Amino acid sequence: MSDLATSRGPAPLYFGMRGDRLAVSALFLVNGFLVGSWAPKIPVLMARLDITESIMGLLILVFGLGSIAMMPVIGALTARHGSAPLLKPATLALLPMLFLLTLAPELITTAVVVFVFGGLIGGMDVAMNTNAVAVEKRMKRAIMSSCHGFWSLGALLGAALGGVLLGSLGEIAHGLIVTVLATAAALFALPLLAQDQPTPETKAATPLKFPRSPLPYLVGIMALFSMIPEGAILDWSALFLQREHGAGIELAALGFAAFSATMAIMRFAGDIIRQKLGAVLTLRICGGFALTGMVLAALAPVPELAILGFAIAGIGISNIVPIAFSAAGNLPGIPSGIGLSIVTVMGYSGILVAPSAIGFIAEHTGFSPVLMGTAALVLVTLGLSSLARYANFSAE
Template sequence: MSATPTPTDAFPAPTPRRLLAAAWALRIQFFVSGALFATWGVHVPTVKAHYGIGEQALALAMLASGVGALLALTQAGRVIGRFGPRGVAGLTGLVCASGVSLLLTPSVYGGLVGILLLFGATASLFDVAINAEATEIEHLAGRPLMSGFHAMFSLGGMVGAGVGSLLPLLGWTPGTHLATACGVAVLLILGACAAMLKMRAAGGEKQPMSLPRGVLALIGTLAALGLIAEGAMYDWSVLFMKQERGSSASVSALGYASFSLAMALGRFAGDWVRARVAPVPLMVASGLMAASGMALALLVPVEQAGLLGFALVGLGLSNVVPVLFSAAAKVPGVSAAHGIAAVSSLGYLGMMAGPPLIGMVAEHSSLTAGLACVVVFAVFMALSAGRALGGARAPGSTEGGVGATS
């Protein structure tokens, strides 16, 4: 049943130099993905003001992004199996970048909903495609690499948020920023695709993805809990700093940047950590740190506490997705793309549907109350780690290791 994409299905195994080039190309793709999410996150207040909507309407528009992602993920294994990660990443990456550039173009709310629906669908396929290739590159290299790939996503988020913080001080308009970000992303995606490996599953996935079951469902539940917290940072951290703490636009953007910087640092060290620490204790520590950081940001009403708290959330969540996607890619009987897509279906439900849920709570109470949900979810993630990953080993183990992914 398994149809894991490998170079040997249709192409010779890559030389060490070719593998190194492909790995760096993939790092660029992860960087672009993170930067695009950050560009959207930085402009959430801008979008809110442009369309003249409240938190609940904004949350529903975000939910459209989640719906698009979930619909796309039902076909991700089949599409990537047929066209290969490189082809899917190229097309969906370009469409995703174009969607970001169009965020402020419509004058009506329905236009925003349509753009976010397209953004969610293409971003999810882009994510699964680059993760599927990352799994194979890690396998071919014979050592943990996944956390490092995801570190580039976080670095892209940090750079995207940092640029978004700086440009208003230089007089750039939001529209100019979005158009420029799209142009740079398109160039990077095209250049990176040229160096990615040619991988194609023989015949592709035979059936569309079904709902995750068994171990995939448990892993996916943890992914959803972790990505609720991560999605909250993407969509609400800037607005929280501006609205709840009265911060300037530049300082508000630094809230997202502090989260992304801490997550990037945690992931750059993550491959070393994952080779030495078993998944369960790593997941428990991650959940508790994320919960503590969010509680600090919410309970101490000063800007500095918000920045520090968001950094702790980023550090706590830094290796959650690499561990979980790696485990999903190694489930017996399914391809890497199918396993990642199955877990992503629940993960995206958290990442995309979680922030709208927070927005609805904020509409009827406060954004502080909405973000308090993240504390609860992070604690639950820590408490449920043993059941979901109790049989997994660290990547450095000689048997059954979780040594690839996300």
């Protein structure tokens, strides 16, 4: 692109993949791996600090607040300086956080580390999505869905390995091994990152302020209204299946598992589908699956059908957010970092903030009406689906 100070030579290949694409994919994997490694650590942390579920809930909220606080800051800085100069220090600062959390001796120190951990996770998220947009522009083809697929894979690996290591070797060994593995992958990836620093002229012309154009906020609504259903399934599907269908814990756990499995598979397929069908049609098809799945889950007479509904919803939700992020990074007249920071903050609030409101509403109405309400939100995303055209690369 004319506003980027980048090299024009052919990209080197590693394991049959362009180096810049492999690098950003690996960083999505690392980010997801660290988040996935945090999840099984929660009960161990509660036992070590002797804290209640309510206090742990506040720590999880602190993690989310750290992410939301850092996302717009990193987004503004990437708009001014490019994603690579921000992604490197953010990644290197993030790598020891899980181990520092393991060493935190009491609650206040733990809360500070959790806030910084969440902030660096969120800041890295904005920067690596911006870098993925830069690679998409170079390749003139979609890669965002598979990048998010690598995040899902990393989260799965982190959660699975965490359970094994915590159970067999203990908390300190788990923190150390996870940190070493994540560091090795990051040190391999960082030198291969796409360099997307703006030219001095573009840098000087980039104001660090919220854009007046409604486009990033509308794309943010698309992301938000597809991530609220994701947050609802993540936090409440097991309880929904237990309370409203009488499912045992093993069957109830399959709700989110089925959703996660179909979402991960479809994210790795999503780039090819988007390239063939275009972003708008792909998003509309995905929205149809998401709507169908949420309605089926809400109205299912037996738990097995509800689980099938969650699986269908995973097919649909899988690629809506990657398309929204690609569109946010390509909005006319808006730097990628600014557009992505707005959409990322709006979207992730659907997972970090909305589930608490969902729990409050469900306590008074039950979960079926809430799931129907989240399905209605998908209709708004479908109504805004024409904005997905900014995620297309065929015209470049």
